[in-house]
Amino acid sequence: MSSVSQETRALREQSETELKAELEQAHQALFNLRFQTSTRQLADNSQIAKTRKRIARIKTLLAQGQAVQSGK
Numbered sequence: 001m002s003s004v005s006q007e008t009r010a011l012r013e014q015s016e017t018e019l020k021a022e023l024e025q026a027h028q029a030l031f032n033l034r035f036q037t038s039t040r041q042l043a044d045n046s047q048i049a050k051t052r053k054r055i056a057r058i059k060t061l062l063a064q065g066q067a068v069q070s071g072k
Contacts, residue, residue: 007054011061019065023058026051 036042
């Protein structure tokens, strides 16, 4: 089993612009999940945690990319 998930591997292959778009989509998805939770429509509460982790992965990759660029 690989220590790097397929999702992370796929995110690393994306450009900075694509990652920013993914981040925006993930934030919108988190907003929608929270709204569904408040209206008691969300069946799977673990989706919130998964989305938050996805946002963290994307932010980490963006920060790593900026660190590499500033190190050049």
